[in-house]
Amino acid sequence: MEEGRIIKVSGPLVQAEGMKNARMYDVVRVGEAKLIGEIIRIGGGIVSIQVYEETEGLKVGDPVIGTGQPLIVELGPGLLSNIFDGIQRPLSMLATTGDFITKGIQIPALDREKKWDFKSLVKKGDMVSGGDIIGEVKETGILLHKIMVPPGESGEVINIKQGSFTVEEEIGRIKREDGKEVPLFLMQKWPVRIKRPVKAKMPPCEPLVTGQRVIDTLFPVLKGGTACIPGPFGSGKTVVLHMIAKWANSQVVVYIGCGERGNEMADVLIEFPELKDPATGRPLMERTVLIANTSNMPVAAREASIYTGITIAEYFRDMGYSVALMADSTSRWAEALREISGRLEEMPGEEGYPAYLGTSVASFYERAGRSLCLGNREGTLSVIGAVSPPGGDLTDPVVQMTLKVVKVYWGLDDRLAYQRHFPAINWLT
CATH class of the missing domain: 2.40.50.100 (RNA polymerase II/Efflux pump adaptor protein, barrel-sandwich hybrid domain)
Incomplete structure (x- = not known):
């Protein structure tokens, strides 16, 4: 394994030299604590690394050790009913080490002891x-x-x-x-930034029944389709995603809490294990995977959480299942891209977001679809993303870039939400 040395630390961004054989998106171990990081730029003998853990305590001269492997997820029995952080470390196991995540801790995603x-x-x-x-x-x-x-x-x-x-x-x-x-x-492993292969993409043809009359009647989404839920703070985006997760006629639910407030993710962690699957009467968690990456967790891990979640969703789609993925919220993911881009000193785009924001948003939503999977099975992956524009401004770049890609738009009205009208979709406008 190749070893370099840190020459600069700027928040979650670390630069190192002496790694001549490094490749883009290789995972590295940073510092004496062996923090998990990923190479996102190579140039002039210097590699830039986004670190998925707190960089407090790192100093110039600390070692950076290359693994030669990209960021991967483990796919196999043990995913369902489990709760992971943004880089697929099981929170149930992390909780045994203390109230806060220990820096540099390495815990396998899937239980190695269970038969x-x-x-x-x-x-x-x-x-x-x-x-x-x-x-x-x-x-x-x-x-x-x-x-x-x-x-x-x-x-x-x-x-x-x-x-x-x-x-x-x-x-x-x-x-x-x-x-x-x-x-x-x-178990098998797969890089999170590479979409899993399929034989063919087919047009969606069957509705994803959400159980919400205003959505299913006036603004339906298909299995394998994409939808976005833009709305101001307090308009009920998270509540809509919770309702869809419970009532939608999908077989597997992957819920990504990307940069959301801790109390909202706490609600998910408390409520989901108590909810019953309407089709079988069994706990909803038995067909659910949760990715929890709250706003106080390292900003770089927000970006990883999106790709971790959709790779897990693709895996269940490949089995021939109908999968619904909820991302709450993609605005937090875009803010993480903006922060990393700023620290890389890249030319900013509109409102400081990176110029490649549209490409990143499109590459995420394009992994949805109705597919003829390897093995000649049909599976669907529906992606529903919440967008939180500041002040409910729908001209926000994240909203506009998302609307260019998704097929369904459920705009929430804060005036209806304040009147306790949920879902707060203004069907007249």
Whole structure:
């Protein structure tokens, strides 16, 4: 592993030299505490790193160690009913180390000790390729977790097991055409900034029933579609997302709290485990993944939380499920981009946002859709993002960039909200 040295610290941005073999978006360990960071610029022998943890205490000359790997998420049994931070560290495990997140702490996203009952669906001699289902795990009382061949792998099954396994224990092997044997596990890993491959994108055709009459009647969204909810503070954006998460006819919900106030995320963490799934009567958390990145957490981790959440959502879509992703709020994500861009001394765009804001917003929403997945299954990923423009100003760059991409627009009216009219959608205008 290559090692460099810090030459500058500016809030969440760290610059280092001596890393000649560094690549864009490689993950590095910064300082003696081994804080998690990601390379976002390379130039003139100097790399710029956004650090996903508090940089207090770092100094010039501290080591920066490259891992040679991009920021990845772990995908497998154990995702549902779990709560993660922006870089997929489980908050339930972080809570055991104290009231605040310990700097540099490394905890695997998926439980390495828990055993899952694996039922194989293929036999020795079968030919499989990326995306094919090789078995199932009953992860919760609501959902079957389908174990798939990782994208890019194919060959003949030469060994397949059945029984109880941890996510790190081998469950089988395939032999590729070049003769190399590839082990299979319950878990696979995927870089968050690269969208998972599909065979084809198809136009959405089935409505996502949200359970809200004003939305389903006048402003419907389709499964695989995109929607944004702009509105001033206190107009009920988070409440609308909560209602959709509970009542929508999706099979999996991924809820991203990106830079929201701590009390709002606390409400989610308290309420969601108590809510019942209307279709089965079981706890809603059994089909939900929560990504919690509150406003007091490091600003760079807000950006990571968006990509972490949508990569997890794509994984469940690849199983053939209908997935609904809620991002609350993309304005906080854009503010994180603005802060990092300012510290990089980039040329600012409108209202100080980076010139590539539109590209970043589009790249996020374009990962939604109705897809023919690898393995010839149809899955849908619907993305609904809240936008919080200052003072409810709908000419805000984040709102305008979002409206260029999304298909559905639910503008909230604070006057209706103050009259206790929820959802505060003014259907007359």
